[in-house]
Amino acid sequence: MPHNKTQDTLVGLFVASGIASLFFLGLHVSNLSSFSHGKTYEITARFSNSGGLKVKSSVSAAGVKIGSVKSISFDPKTYESVVKMDIDAQYKTLPDDSSASIFTSGLLGEQYVSLDGGGSEEYLKNGSKIEITNSALILEKALGQFLFKSAEEKKGSDDTKKGNSKK
Amino acid sequence: MEFFHSLGVSTRSSFTKLGRGSYFLYHLLAGISSVLVRPRLLLKQMHSVGVLSFLIISISGLFVGMVLGLQGFYILSRFGAEETLGVMVAASLVRELGPVVTALLFAGRAGSALTAEIGLMKATEQLSGMEMMAIDPIKRVVSPRFLAGFLSMPLLAALFSCIGIIGGQLVGTGLLGVDDGAYWSQMQANLDFQDDIINGIIKSIVFGFVSSWIALFEGYDCIPTAEGVSRATTRTVVNSAFSILGLDFILTALMFGEN
Numbered sequence: 165m166p167h168n169k170t171q172d173t174l175v176g177l178f179v180a181s182g183i184a185s186l187f188f189l190g191l192h193v194s195n196l197s198s199f200s201h202g203k204t205y206e207i208t209a210r211f212s213n214s215g216g217l218k219v220k221s222s223v224s225a226a227g228v229k230i231g232s233v234k235s236i237s238f239d240p241k242t243y244e245s246v247v248k249m250d251i252d253a254q255y256k257t258l259p260d261d262s263s264a265s266i267f268t269s270g271l272l273g274e275q276y277v278s279l280d281g282g283g284s285e286e287y288l289k290n291g292s293k294i295e296i297t298n299s300a301l302i303l304e305k306a307l308g309q310f311l312f313k314s315a316e317e318k319k320g321s322d323d324t325k326k327g328n329s330k331k
Numbered sequence: 332m333e334f335f336h337s338l339g340v341s342t343r344s345s346f347t348k349l350g351r352g353s354y355f356l357y358h359l360l361a362g363i364s365s366v367l368v369r370p371r372l373l374l375k376q377m378h379s380v381g382v383l384s385f386l387i388i389s390i391s392g393l394f395v396g397m398v399l400g401l402q403g404f405y406i407l408s409r410f411g412a413e414e415t416l417g418v419m420v421a422a423s424l425v426r427e428l429g430p431v432v433t434a435l436l437f438a439g440r441a442g443s444a445l446t447a448e449i450g451l452m453k454a455t456e457q458l459s460g461m462e463m464m465a466i467d468p469i470k471r472v473v474s475p476r477f478l479a480g481f482l483s484m485p486l487l488a489a490l491f492s493c494i495g496i497i498g499g500q501l502v503g504t505g506l507l508g509v510d511d512g513a514y515w516s517q518m519q520a521n522l523d524f525q526d527d528i529i530n531g532i533i534k535s536i537v538f539g540f541v542s543s544w545i546a547l548f549e550g551y552d553c554i555p556t557a558e559g560v561s562r563a564t565t566r567t568v569v570n571s572a573f574s575i576l577g578l579d580f581i582l583t584a585l586m587f588g589e590n
Binding site: 171172174175177178179181182183185186188189190192193194220 | 374375377378381382385421425483485486487489490492493494496515518519522523524527528532
């Protein structure tokens with residue numbers, strides 16, 4: 165075969181570009197690099213309602229992603245949602261009186277857990293529990309309460325009017 | 332009565348063909364070990380199957396990505412969600428279009444060539460000639476081609492997806508004014524390596540296996556005449572397309588079922 169060498173080079177280029185595109189997909193498209201799958205530690209928080217939070221939802225502090233939700237389960241005794249989170253081991257100086265809240269990114273975005281630091285000298289470690297939690301805002305519930313409240317206020321004001329007129 | 336007779340004949344012949352196909356596959360897989368001893372054979376086939384498909388795959392990938400960018404933008408802008416264009420383009424390419432369109436193009440570009448080549452070898456009695464010289468034609472001719480197709484497909488599919496994503500970005504951010512940062516960051520936030528990319532690669536590996544197998548078997552099994560080779564080539568393209576699309580449905584249902 166006279167063209168052995170160019171053929172080898174072409175096959176080499178082909179394989180290299182295929183593998184390069186696999187790396188591109190892994191690193192640039194799915195962002196594999198942003199969250200290292202290195203060491204993590206686990207913390208637990210109990211919410212009265214975890215809303216639309218899902219496994220793999222992000223956990224952030226001050227807007228920076230520091231971990232992800234590992235599991236969500238229901239505790240049948242306390243009727244609470246138990247959320248376990250994996251936090252990247254490099255963030256080990258989170259105070260143990262930090263509070264966890266569930267927020268929504270954007271109006272229709274996905275939900276995430278936000279950790280707000282407290283003032284304690286002790287730090288969260290593997291297996292720690294977060295005591296102060298704020299549940300997810302359920303839009304339907306909030307709307308329902310608002311409507312109910314405004315209806316009640318109207319009724320109340322009608323009653324006072326009647327009372328006034330009798331006098 | 333005639334109807335039942337022909338039904339019986341076609342049932343029996345399709346089962347015997349399936350049996351021959353499985354037997355062929357068994358021998359072909361057994362022959363792979365001898366390919367590893369002679370990598371030059373594999374290299375030559377990688378050139379004709381992979382490198383020569385490179386151009387058609389990259390150009391189709393570019394255009395598919397650009398069309399996805401355009402179509403996606405027009406639909407998403409109705410809902411005021413142009414920023415999610417990147418997610419739409421990348422998810423549809425990586426999960427679905429990348430593996431499937433690559434496999435269909437591969438069946439048309441490389442599969443038909445494999446069938447015609449082996450069919451012609453059979454028609455000109457080259458395969459029998461090899462057997463006369465005590466060379467196993469499956470080990471010498473078929474297994475290297477199979478391995479080349481099997482290895483090339485995931486690489487080609489990954490290439491297709493990449494170029495498609497870049498094409499979508501060209502149209503989306505260059506032409507239609509989607510924010511470049513939003514395109515990439517939404518994509519990175521919503522695509523998962525395990526769920527999306529690995530599953531897409533698994534799909535393309537399965538398609539590579541099936542379409543190379545069909546192409547080689549149709550060539551090896553054809554009636555050794557000019558007409559037989561042409562029919563076998565047609566059957567390769569048709570059967571590969573059917574099995575790729577059917578398997579795609581099954582794999583999608585299995586992989587992305589619970590989401």
